Amino acid sequence: MKSVKVGLLGLGTVGTGVVRIVEGHQEDLSSQVGSPIVIEKVAVKNIEKTRSIDIERSKLTEDPWEVICDPEIDVIVEVMGGVDQTKEYILEALNRGKHIVTANKDLMALYGAEIMDVAREKQCDIFYEASVAGGIPIIRTLIEGFSSDRIMKIMGIVNGTTNYILSKMSQEGASYDDVLAEAQELGYAEADPTSDVEGLDAARKMAILGSLGFRTNVDLQDVAVRGITTVSKEDILYAKRMGYEIKLLGIAERQDDEYSISVEPTMVKHSHPIAAVSGVFNAVYVYGEAVGETMFYGPGAGEMPTATSIVADLVAVIKNQKLGVNGLRAIGPYKPKKLKDDEQVAYKNYLLLQVADKAGVLSKITQVFAEYDVSLESVVQSPNASMSDVEIIIVTHNASKAAMNKVLSHFESLDVIRKVKSVYRVEG
């Protein structure tokens, strides 16, 4: 029986996991696809490096082109990361008729549409289950499980680092800086955590999920992004008192055929299933017009979970190959993209204001909301008040982003407001 030959680009954490699964589960895998799966060649940065797995030295190369140009290789598994150079590798591999399995969210968020067009043209598969939410098969679920439904809302905890930080801050009452330092020590956060804590990593994943859920092309710049660096101990404490957790949520919403996609720290009601997702775990909540509420939970990163998704994609590629249908199951045509503007995007808001402690303050503040047609769900004076100032917590009803921006800008010229301490979206 002819074996299927796989070329691996990258042998870091995830690449190592892929080798482990392909070798460890070989019998199961080959019984499913009908032939052995062989890791034929692996592009690495440094051949000399000591590795935790046994791999024949002759299979290693420091030149990715050697893998891509090898005519024996059927499928390229790309787990090296990077964008521009990697895109070049992948396009060349597709041009050579090789199928692609990738975990590269940056690449897919930036150039997914272009790469998938080439794949379709070359009748090659390109699968990327591992690019979002590690071991959770959410991409398959959106494409196949919910092919019959109209997805109205996707809310995702799709970045484990920030969820770890926020969970720890919530559980231990610790500060952002302290927890970040601890996360870096434990290897849950990188030395330069910008991409995670500023929400960029989550934004890339939401661009991918939004594209799939709405069957349109969501670009990275369509995602409104705000990170967690300004989330304070106090914010989390206040949120808890009111029955909320603060989570970095990616939210993709549809109304009729108009979309909005954002990533921001959000106050989520405790009763919502996503509020309980803690630590490095990921979860994606999907609301479909017909199916209603669903949620998919699991490890968002790590060697073996991510490798599970990659090898599942590999199995799918090989099954398609045996049936001669590679590149033919891709979804399309895509719908034209209509993004909502700030007048149309509406949600509940939480505001924490530090205001002067004098008569008539509340009336002045509520007047501003009224002026821009923002109605209020609750106004509460916080117990944490200093001598001359008091704190007020306001939760609005659904209000447009545009109206809220006007309210906030008006507040700047309102002398009774000393400081707008926090503003958060509210869900659940």
Next chain:
Amino acid sequence: MKSVKVGLLGLGTVGTGVVRIVEGHQEDLSSQVGSPIVIEKVAVKNIEKTRSIDIERSKLTEDPWEVICDPEIDVIVEVMGGVDQTKEYILEALNRGKHIVTANKDLMALYGAEIMDVAREKQCDIFYEASVAGGIPIIRTLIEGFSSDRIMKIMGIVNGTTNYILSKMSQEGASYDDVLAEAQELGYAEADPTSDVEGLDAARKMAILGSLGFRTNVDLQDVAVRGITTVSKEDILYAKRMGYEIKLLGIAERQDDEYSISVEPTMVKHSHPIAAVSGVFNAVYVYGEAVGETMFYGPGAGEMPTATSIVADLVAVIKNQKLGVNGLRAIGPYKPKKLKDDEQVAYKNYLLLQVADKAGVLSKITQVFAEYDVSLESVVQSPNASMSDVEIIIVTHNASKAAMNKVLSHFESLDVIRKVKSVYRVEG
């Protein structure tokens, strides 16, 4: 463009949902599969019945054979329920080269292997996503999402009626009988609730999930079943005090290549994600050797959620049809089935004993456990004690079912034990 013609067997709740989705989402569906989908003929019990959807009377028939024998029809969607007669319909439809989508868990649990063999032989698809956990695409997830992994454990809340009853008992401290009556009034439980409350419905679903997860043929009689009819208010109260919820859990476990499958009321630690699944919702927790912990949550029944799964299967059938690969993606070959015996099945146990209030009782009881090599995690005297008796709560470490049976049978002849009030499996 030639349309795809669907024959519907049954137009009850779920059948109506299927018609609604196929009509309401026609544009989305046909853009995915490349041709219109038409509900061509529908077998109903009574043509005269008033219905909540508009459907041409000429499409209705009271004779299922008219649907099955119609040469124009490509796919049969079976949502009429029933086993023996329905099996005959489905086998004949397969023999006529028609693909099958079914929501029929009873049929698939009893005759799934046989029906799938015929489907393979006839190169027809048979899909049954809706048969387990309604709107949650768990069957796809096990077949495709985790094709690369070795599933070690599946724990499912796969019956909404019993989860509703247990959740209500837990939230309101109500008795089983009261909540059952209420559930019957609300339509969450049937007039004859036996199949739900005795765990038979869940057992059928676990036979299906076990077969898929372990890639073997789990028969219904392989599932050890215990229902919820003996779960008392007191049990739930005690469980909560110790940090547990009582859930009717289907548990399918693998150790090496030996399996055990059961359905029973189980004490689940609050920290386990499945403990928070309440009301009529379903959830399936899957532990894979590589992926680790995952959970899939959503509506377990209902018109539209179930129809979502059926129409997603329909889309898959039609895509396969366009590609000419129907019946070729089925998994197989199946592995031989090895079930664990009672010596090998081991888990933690909770026991509530009513014992005589005299010196030396505890020593006599713990001696029995020691005799059968069952070690104990905790022994606590309950606050609820009467004048002459006391209650003791014991939690064991993992103990084999065989050893526990010996302990319980020994207790019958131990005069200090007045009554074994409750025994539950413990998870999480």
